[in-house]
Amino acid sequence: MNIKEYLKDNFIYLDGGMGTLLQKEGLLPGELPERWNISHPDIITKIHRSYYDAGSNVVNTNTFGANLLKFSPKELDEIVKAAVTNAKRAKEESSAKGEKWIALDIGPSGRMLAPYGDFDFEDAVSLFAETVKLGAKYGVDLIFIETMNDSYETKAALLAAKENCDLPVFVSNAYGEDGKLMTGASPSAMVAMLEGMRADAIGINCSLGPKALIKVAEEYLEKSSLPVILKPNAGLPKVIGGETVYDVLPEEFSEDVATLMEKGIRIAGGCCGTTPEYISSLVKKSSNLSPSAITKKNITCVSSYTHAVEFKDSPILIGERINPTGKKRFKEALKCGDMDYILNEGICQQEKGVHIIDVNVGLPEIDEAKMLTDAVCRLQAVINIPLQIDTANVSAMESALRRYNGKAMINSVNGKKESMDAVFPLAAKYGGLIVALTLDENGIPKSAEERYAVAEKILVEAEKYGIDKKDIIFDPLTLTVSAEPDAAKETLSAVSMIKHKMGVHTSLGVSNVSFGLPHRDAINSTFFANAMASGLSAAIMNPYSAEMMKAYYAFRALNSFDENFSEYIAFSQTLTETVTITESKKESVSTSEQGSALQKAVIKGLCDQAAAITREMLESTKPLTIVQEEIIPALNIVGTGFENKTVYLPQLLMSAEAAKAAFEEIKKAMSSSNASDKCSIVIATVKGDVHDIGKNIVKLLLENYGFRVYDLGKDVPPEVIVEKASEVNAPIIGLSALMTTTVPAMEETIKLARKKLPNCKIIVGGAVLTQEYSDAIGADKYAKDAMEAVRYAEEINKKTCRFTHFASQLNFKQASVARD
Amino acid sequence: MPMINSAILTKTFPPPQIDRSEILRYAGVENTTPEIENLIDECLLLIGDKLTYKVCYGNFPLAFSEDEVNLSFTMAKSEKLKANLCGCRSFILFAATIGLEIDRMIALYGKTSPAKGHMLQAIGAERIEGLCDAFNQYIAEEYGYTKPRFSPGYGDLPLEIQKDFFRALEPSRRIGLTLNESMLMTPSKSVTAIIGISDTKCENKKQNCNDCTKHNCSYRRTL
Incomplete structure (x- = not known):
């Protein structure tokens, strides 16, 4: 019988834990359990059969980590084949009367997807696709994606299943004590995404015991129009007298799970720490329950990786x-x-x-x-x-x-x-x-x-x-x-x-x-x-x-969407706040010691004040005068302090931000967007490296000093960097790398730049770099911090700006000649 | 003294006490100012209760050979680790993380306010170290005398041993901690380490920098 048909009128019982049972049979820590499909087929078959005998309708193949990150294509094929064979044998050998299916078990890859990790989304899809194809080829009845603790990886796995077979797909996620996935998704967010992608059943497994998962389960039941899965752990493991013991025993476990089945859970089993005993107890406990209808919830929603x-x-x-x-x-x-x-x-x-x-x-x-x-x-x-x-x-x-x-x-x-x-x-x-x-x-x-x-x-x-x-x-x-x-x-x-x-x-x-x-x-x-x-x-x-936001908050207040008008009141405060706060703080700045108020604001790193004072000054002072006589001297004071170690990085950054706020005001006041005549600089974190904090700091400071910065971001291939530098005629390229493993990518970029742009100077920086490294890979300058990068850029600018001016004028003349 | 059982356990800790002097040290500040203190306060407010303090760990038997340490799930060729574990019968292997949210905040504020981005980095470093200290204390209470923690990359213990640590602990499914191809971990504010368990009290119990060979490190503690 088709499992989706059966599900319409029946509960489906899943299996229980595999890992804990294998450890009892002698699986060592760090040993890959998937290999046991081939080395110990009898043990795997015995475990599967004991679950079928206990009343499980579905057993998951022993393929949790069966993927190409861990195995060669050949071994993967053999493992999936053996795993399905073991499950099939168990199904034939079991004397249990109930319907029986085999699910291809797919667990997480163990890698974090980009942008926070280095695993590309499409690579993840391909990874899961290979396992799915093998499972389908060897004849499983459904795909069971489980223990996923990241929404993006879950999406990759479901997409792979949908694109590579026509089998039903069950998707189950692992929630923490905070009721969210490790990477932040709420149950509602997962329901929205998985339903949209048309999984056949969705739910929860692993992490915690059934009691700790009640809230998550209830949220699923409230939001989901699909059958909901529950496959909890037998509580949490403890070591007592050298024995691993789970703190929820079969009796309590089956009682708790059966209670949730009464509330609407349709597919139930156990995860870590549960055994066939748990499943048979659950089957008994729930034998007099009748499955509740799966209703359409009519919820209109969208979701992000955190919430719906x-x-x-x-x-x-x-x-x-x-x-x-x-x-x-x-x-x-x-x-x-x-x-x-x-x-x-x-x-x-x-x-x-x-x-x-x-x-x-x-x-x-x-x-x-x-x-x-x-x-x-x-x-x-x-x-x-x-x-x-x-x-x-x-x-x-x-x-x-x-x-x-x-x-x-x-x-x-x-x-x-x-x-x-x-x-x-x-x-x-x-x-x-x-x-x-x-x-x-x-x-x-x-x-x-x-x-x-x-x-x-x-x-x-x-x-x-x-x-x-x-x-x-x-x-x-x-x-x-x-x-x-x-x-x-x-x-x-x-x-x-x-x-x-x-x-x-x-x-x-x-x-x-x-x-x-x-x-x-x-x-x-x-x-x-x-x-x-x-x-x-x-x-x-x-x-x-402001008018639109006023209408919105007022409407909510008038229609009882805003309890105690708290949101309206909070919003109304933002309407007046900006003026009064800057007034009072400005005073405290201008009354302190010597130096102009703007300089003080920049030195102290006070963004709002720096902007407010600049706005005021612009009424009587020329923009460039403010830059040259106020902002740049203030930045120099801070920069010199940093170099002399009397000012620390957080202060340098706060000043840079305040200066930036002042510059924003100046830009607004100036008719031409080119406030500065300094040269262009292209900066990037090199290919393979995803760290950009340091690079962002350098960018901020360079902009403060009037350079036109083209920031290409992180993980940028050499040809992109060189192409950009050539396009914008930049005399300087700044490269950042944090890891020893990406220094070769830096070297590659420098080589390409030398070939294509022989006059371009290259500054390098980042945690792993040293003067020696820098020399070895042929950079022009190793900057140990952002200030050093600025000083060097100023130096190069002095040397090249006359030339670039000349060149750009030449270009202009050529262009006008061409037009004529 | 409990018997050695290599089951992998997970534990969530309450937020450790905040140590502002450590935050300042990681931020590279020697003499603080009211503005810096404000920045710390603002960042702590942004962080709120968004961090989680999770650890997964196992207790493994230990044996020594000529030039290797037998960690039971792998062999480690490291003189420094051998010296660290000298006199131990077993050890705790653990992985700890304060979660991905801090990485998201660092990415966000790195764009809008590098000063906050930088301070969040420093706080993240202080938080994960605080978690490790809390875990250390817990282990000392449960298992007896402990040695200073020892991580991949310390001394001559190669970073590549992370692969074995990750295979033994499976921290990706237990606490959401993953290993990249370049042996970096995501979430970034995470630690894996070995803590030796000894029957006798060890000297040098407090975590320090004396054993580290990276003498030009700007974070080196001068104790």
Whole structure:
């Protein structure tokens, strides 16, 4: 019988621990248990059979760590083959009456995925794929992915299973005492992602005993529309008198698990420390229970690697700032690959309190698939709220969805057949909450009723792909009210109809409404308030707009979403805070000893004050005078102090940040973006190395001193670095490495630079480097710290700037000649 | 004295007492200022209760041969380790981590505020060392006299032995600690080490830098 069919009306009993039993049979610490499939087939078969005899319907093959990181392809094939053979033999030999299946057991790789580890996501997918293919080839009935404690790795494994076989896939995660995975995901986040990717059953195993997992299990049961798995440990191991003892015995274990089966768990077994005795006790304890129905939960949500965001009655804010449309500075950042600019937009919006961040990096002249995927990967390394993948480019959408660590929001599909044909299959494969625009081949319908009709058509088509209406959110489109006076009213009416009549959530990009009108904020925020009152579930909006945020917090306060108005009050304080605090602190700075107030603020590392004083000074002083007479001297005082060891690194950095805050003000005041005539510098952490703290410090200081820094990030291949230096005509390249193992990559980069750019000077730095290393790999300069790098760059700048000026003028002349 | 049982156990500790002087040492500060103290406070506030203090460990038998130490799951060719474990019958192998969240914060603030990024690094280092000290104390209470902890990369113990440590402890599934190809660990604020168990009281019990050959290390303690 098919296990999915059987599951509809029955409990499924899993097996119990394997490792503890193998240790009793003589498996040594550090020995790979998978090899026992070949060396001790009788013992493995005996254990499997004892589980079947105890009442297990499913036993997992002894392949927890069977992957290509541990075994050669040949040995892996032999191990999986033997493992399946052992399980098959046990199944035949067992006298138990119940249904019996064999699951291919897949445990974690033991490696951490990038960006925090060095294991690439696609490499992880391929790793699991090889094991899955072998399991399918040797005839398992299902795939059992278990004990995963990282959401990203879980996604890789599930994707590998889905892409390489048609078998049912069960996915089980290991939660800690804090109710989260080791890398931070909550149960709700895992349910959102795994359901979206269409696992067949999901749940919990290992780590703790059944009592400690009650909360996690309850959250699964509350959120999941899929059958839920529970496979706890027999409590925690203790060593008593030289014996390893688990502190939950079969009686208590089966009692606890049976209680949770009564609450809705449908697939149950044991993990570390449990034995066939535990399983037979569980089967007995639960024999009079009848399986409760698995219900659809109708939860509309997206998730990040930490948490899920649910769409309910209180509106969700989606930050719109990562989008090049109409933003010159953003376009420039995209073109020169300035990822930090994009990351900072993400970080700032998260700090402003948005729940989701829209990511749109589409520009005609860039490779959008690559850029979007890169942006998504880098954003999810530093911010923890869910992302909305915003693109019209289908291949960019697929590659970003694939790499996204969670259930993304997908922006967007519309009622055109072509659009639905492209987007729905992606959502069906990777999961996601799809924003559907109510337009089709005939354009945007004028009336709310017609837009409603398009929405209905989209739902029907989505259903063909198995996409439920809870996974669609309609955008009934905001049109410009100055062009069409009734536009806002029709949109609001469509929001209300879709929300209340169809029962589907809605989202709007609100800013369009005010186009062409003065004081757009006033129109936008009033429209936003009206839309929320009409039942709007989410808005793509500008979180930097105080008017929009006021409307949001006021709406929540008025509609009892904000207990005791605490959020509203906290928000209202931020509206006045900035002015008063800077005033009072400024005073304390300016009254202290000698030196100007700005110098003091920079030296003491006070960002807000440095910015406020600079703003004030700009009213009467020329920007360059402030730089040359205030900021640079202050930085020099700190820099010299650092070199003389009277100032320490944290102070140097705090001063650099304060100086940066002052520079930001100066940049705003200056018409030309080129505040400095210093040369360009390309910096990067070399290939294979992922450490960038030191490099970031050097970047900050170089920028302080007026250099134009092109930061290529970490793990950067030699050719990319050299190409960039050549492109921006940089006389200096800065390279960083932390590990001895990546110094060769540094050497390789230097060799390539010498060949392609013989006049370019190369500074190296990083924890493992020494003067000797630096000499051995042929660098021009070893900088032991950031200040030394700055001093050297100043030196080179002096020598080369005249030349670069001359060269650039020459270029200019040549260009004008060419134009003539 | 309990018998040797090589089962791998896991334990979560409460947050160790914060040692500000250690934070300053890791931050490279000799004379602190109110601004630096503020920075520490801000960072501690950011960290809040986001760290976890997890250890997995096992007690293994020990034997010595001519030039090797038999750690029962692998052989270690290291004079320094041999000297460290001299007089011990068994040892504790452990892996400890304060979790991935600190790495995420360091990455985030490394972008927005390198001063905070740097201070978070220093606090992370202080936290993991604090956890190791707490674990050390626990082991001393449970198993008797202990030797100073000894990690891969100390003296002549090669980093590559991490592979054997990871095979024996399987810390990735127990405490979420993984080993990269270059023998670095993720989360970064983690420690693996050996603690020798001895029947007699050992001198030199406190963790110190005397045995380390890296004399130009900026973190070297001058005791």
